[in-house]
Each structure stands twice: as C-alpha cells, then as structure tokens.
Amino acid sequence: MTVRRPHRATLADIRRHRTDYLWIAPALLVMILVIGYPFVYTIDLSFYDTPPSSPNWYFNGVDNYIQILSDKSFWAITLNTVYWAVGSTVFAFLIGLGAALVVQRDFIGRGLLRGLLLIPYVISYVAAALIWRWLYHSDYGLISGTLYDLYLIDSNINFLDSTSLVMPSLIVANVWKEFPFAMIMMLAGLQTVPQQLLNAARVDGAGAWQRFWHVTVPYLRGVILITTILLFVGNLNSFVLVWIMTGGGPANASQIWITQVYTLAFQSLQYGRASAYSVILFIVMLGLGFFYVRALTGGRAREAR
Amino acid sequence: MTTLATTVATTRPARRRRVLPRITPLDILSIVWVIVLLIFAVVPMLWMLSTSLKGQFAALQQPPEWIPSHPTLQNYITLLSPTGDVGPVFLRYFLNSLIVSLATTALGVLVAIPAAYAFSRFRFPGRDILFFAVLVRNMFPVVVFLIPLFILMRTLHLVNTYWSLILTYMTFGLPLSIWLLKGFYDNIPEELERAARIDGASRFKAFWLIIMPLSSPGIIATAIYAFIGAWNEYVYALTFLNSESLLTLPVGLQHFFTEFATNWPGLMAAAFIMSVPVVVLFLLLQRHFVRALTEGAIKA
Numbered sequence: 001m002t003v004r005r006p007h008r009a010t011l012a013d014i015r016r017h018r019t020d021y022l023w024i025a026p027a028l029l030v031m032i033l034v035i036g037y038p039f040v041y042t043i044d045l046s047f048y049d050t051p052p053s054s055p056n057w058y059f060n061g062v063d064n065y066i067q068i069l070s071d072k073s074f075w076a077i078t079l080n081t082v083y084w085a086v087g088s089t090v091f092a093f094l095i096g097l098g099a100a101l102v103v104q105r106d107f108i109g110r111g112l113l114r115g116l117l118l119i120p121y122v123i124s125y126v127a128a129a130l131i132w133r134w135l136y137h138s139d140y141g142l143i144s145g146t147l148y149d150l151y152l153i154d155s156n157i158n159f160l161d162s163t164s165l166v167m168p169s170l171i172v173a174n175v176w177k178e179f180p181f182a183m184i185m186m187l188a189g190l191q192t193v194p195q196q197l198l199n200a201a202r203v204d205g206a207g208a209w210q211r212f213w214h215v216t217v218p219y220l221r222g223v224i225l226i227t228t229i230l231l232f233v234g235n236l237n238s239f240v241l242v243w244i245m246t247g248g249g250p251a252n253a254s255q256i257w258i259t260q261v262y263t264l265a266f267q268s269l270q271y272g273r274a275s276a277y278s279v280i281l282f283i284v285m286l287g288l289g290f291f292y293v294r295a296l297t298g299g300r301a302r303e304a305r
Numbered sequence: 306m307t308t309l310a311t312t313v314a315t316t317r318p319a320r321r322r323r324v325l326p327r328i329t330p331l332d333i334l335s336i337v338w339v340i341v342l343l344i345f346a347v348v349p350m351l352w353m354l355s356t357s358l359k360g361q362f363a364a365l366q367q368p369p370e371w372i373p374s375h376p377t378l379q380n381y382i383t384l385l386s387p388t389g390d391v392g393p394v395f396l397r398y399f400l401n402s403l404i405v406s407l408a409t410t411a412l413g414v415l416v417a418i419p420a421a422y423a424f425s426r427f428r429f430p431g432r433d434i435l436f437f438a439v440l441v442r443n444m445f446p447v448v449v450f451l452i453p454l455f456i457l458m459r460t461l462h463l464v465n466t467y468w469s470l471i472l473t474y475m476t477f478g479l480p481l482s483i484w485l486l487k488g489f490y491d492n493i494p495e496e497l498e499r500a501a502r503i504d505g506a507s508r509f510k511a512f513w514l515i516i517m518p519l520s521s522p523g524i525i526a527t528a529i530y531a532f533i534g535a536w537n538e539y540v541y542a543l544t545f546l547n548s549e550s551l552l553t554l555p556v557g558l559q560h561f562f563t564e565f566a567t568n569w570p571g572l573m574a575a576a577f578i579m580s581v582p583v584v585v586l587f588l589l590l591q592r593h594f595v596r597a598l599t600e601g602a603i604k605a
Contacts, residue, residue, distance in 0.1 A: 023420060023427070024419065038454050117343075119350060127558075131352070137569075208331055258448050282449065
C-alpha cells in the first residue's frame, strides 16, 4: 500500500523525512559501492568481448549469451547444477526436518544433541571440504576402508574421481554441511504449532503420522517454503565445497554454473563471457527471489490478520 | 469449557500410562534415527580430530585406525610453535583472520544498527523498495562480483590490504544483519521511545538510552553471524590477497594443502584449530544464535 502512494506527496515526504535517510546512509553507501556498482558493471561487461580473446574491449551485443546457450557443455553443466541444487536441497531439508522432530521432544541430553548436530553448520566450507576429501580418499579414506573391512566392497572406491559417483559424493558432503540450517528453521517452525491442536487431534484418535501430516505440516507451510528456497539459492551459489573437493572434475562431471563462471573468468580469463554467464545465473535467482519475497510478505500479511 | 474438560479427562490416563516405561515402535524408530543422525553429523568431525592426533605414517594405515594407538600432539605443536618453519606462517594466518573478522564485525554492526532501526521505525518514502533491495542481495551469487570488485579495489588501491576484505565482508553481511536486527527492533514496543520522547529526549537519545540496551541480544547474535561469515570466507580472500603475510586461514589452509599434499594429519590439525574459535563462540552463545536465525522464520 505504502508503495503506491500518489506521486505529488513524494517530494514533500522526502523532505519531511530527510533525517531518516541519515540512519540508513552508511549502509546504503557501502552497498551501492560494493554491490550496486559491480552489478551494473557485470551487466555492461556481459555485452563485450574482452581481451585476451580480442585485443580491445569491443561491443558484441548478445554474442556472449548466444555462445553460452548454444554451447553443448552449457546444458550438461545446467543438468549438473539442477542435480546438485535439487539433490542437496531435498536431502538437507528432509534430514533437517527429521532432526528437528527428534530434537524438539523432551529428553536428557537434548541440548547436547542439538549442539552437536549444529556444529557442521558453523565450521567453514574449506574445513568441511578438506574433511570430506580425506573421508573419501581412495587409498586411505575412512569410508572406503570401512566398507572394505565390512566386506561390502572388494576394492577401494575412488569417490571423487569417478564420473558417476562424484556428484552423489559431493551432495552428501554438502547435505552434511547444511542440514543443520534446515533443522534450526524447522525447529523454530515447530514451536509455532499450537500444542492444543495436536492434543485435540490425539483425542480424536489421530496417529502420530496423521497428526504430523494434517496438523503440523499445514502449519509449517510458510517456514518450509522459505527454508527450501533459501537452501536452493544457497546451493546455486555454493562454490567452495565443489571447487576445493573436485574443481569441477573429473571431466566436468561435477562442473556447476558457479564453478564454470569462476573457471571462465579466472582460468580462461574470458571476463565478458563469464559476466554473461553470471547474468543468466542472476536472472534465474531473481525468478526464485520473486517467490522468496512473495513467501515472506505473504507470511507477514497472515501475521497482521 | 466442555472441550477443556474432555481434554483434561482424556490426558490424565495417558499421563499415568507414561509413568510405566512403555516403549512404542515410534520411540524405537526415533532412537534408531537419532543414532544414524549422530553418526552422520559427528563421525566426520571425530575423524578429523582422530587423524590430527596421528603421525603421518599411522594416518595412512589400512584398515583405518578409529582411535590412534599412539596419539601425538606433534601436529598441533608444529602448527602453533612460534619457531620453526610452519608455526610462524600458520600463526600469521590466524592473526590475519582475527583482524579481518573483528574489524568486519565491529564495522558491520555499527552500520547495520541504525539502518535496521530506521527500517523498523520510520516510514520514509522508498522504505519498502530499499528494504526489498537489501533482501534481494541474498540472491546474488557472490562469485559473480569477483571481477568487478577486484577492479574496484584496484582503483581504490585496496588490493592486497585487509581493507579490501573488510569492506567486502561487511557489505555482504549487511543484508542479513539488517534483517536480523530489524526483527529484534520490531519486537520492542514503540511506546517505550514515545514515553522518552514525551519526556524531552531527542530521537537519537531515545534510541541510544532505551532501545540499544534492550536489543543487546540481537546485537550479539548479529555480531556472531558477521564474525563467523568473515572468519570462514574463502573466495574473496583468495582473489584479493596475494602477499603471503596477509593471507587468512581458509586460503592459507589451501596453500598448506598444496604444499604438504600428503600430510593429512597436519591438515586436519589445522582445520581443527581453524574451527575452534567459531565452534566455541557458537556453543557459548547458541541460544542467541539460534534465536536470531529463527526470528524471521517464526514471524513468517
């Protein structure tokens, strides 16, 4: 409503509120400098061919975009990206929800359990990537070694060097890192479910599953939406884990959009092309962002009611 | 009234039943699930710890030794002793990380507080649009900004300084900080300031004397977030810094990795040391931390 105020009031309004802007000025200033400027610059750059592939910057319109979209590898990378983002999001969410459901119950050592489960979330992606590289190590790794000990496999598995195993392996590591986030969010959501309603359902003879599905889940719809969107966007942007664990290899089997942008920019030094790639990525995120903000504001409208 | 009575009547036998330890299939399922969950979450970290206490040779043993038979602190001593080859370098990385993270946190909180307060309280034109813009920042892939920011930092002569990182981390952390703090301010009743204003306090004074003390849990939570974000960041540190003496831990660790490719125990010890500050900080202030993250979710 406030956005659609008539225009004539605006200037007077601004003048009347001018001291208000002082409060946000520092934040606004650095954000324009560090976020606004690079954003515009990236869009601009995406329409240029840049050195080394051409001697000077020259405007080549949408050539960069056409080349990216017509490149066969783009679609393979897109498929990897979807696999990565959807797989990570679904499993992180389900495990996080499952964890929230048990941690929510009252028992001795609940605080300790919650603390332990949350630790992967706070440590750095670099540390996580190194730990999992070591776990997956083909010759001396814990996972391969243990499976061998249990006679489940008869030769060591090379998780990160196999084109078919690399993505699932990366997703497992990623889920390990981010399921606690889903857990906290769902834990918060579960606290909003009215206990009386659950009790009433119990009285009416609803089993645990029915109570969960017909009472808890409808209550959590907003939180579920926000959590999954945040996870999904986070996964699209998640660079470090993949980069340190595989660098997009073997043979591009774990190359995703974000690692491809980095490779284009800092290994092939094709800034123009990398920028165009970034813009495509941004448009996809903007679409998701639209849903995200709608979910957020939809929630606020419900609260106001 | 009647519903209340029936609820009470029916829950009473249920409660009496709970006195007898009756284990339902659901309980068994829960216990199994908790064990699986714990293994998944904790084993990687225990394995890091266990490896870090081994010598190089023991770490490469197959089948893997779960608990080192000859535990040694040598890896930690090597990393943390101020003399020797590795120690001073590693301690330098640690110090760099600390400087950058603390400066980021302090500046970030300082900038976020007034902005969050303004978004929470004032109704200036463009407020909704600006707040929306702040939130949309979360949608940007950070890697995308590497090139233009690098060029920007070069023009500002900030490449290869702490400031390039502090400025970047602070700004990237702002949207979340502002959002979290706004949530806290929204929960403080406006009447408190109004009363102060009536008593003749200026807007700033009312904010400073009434709101600041009340919002300290929010500020602590926001500060932890900013600190952890800065402490763990890797990509920008990798791009903006190239002098060895300025590197932060995540990048330093990566160097360490390429230099000592086979020294897994040393690497795990380094990863452990790097994780200690954030994990300790987090465990100490878990409540604030969790509350801050859920603030938005609960309201939605």
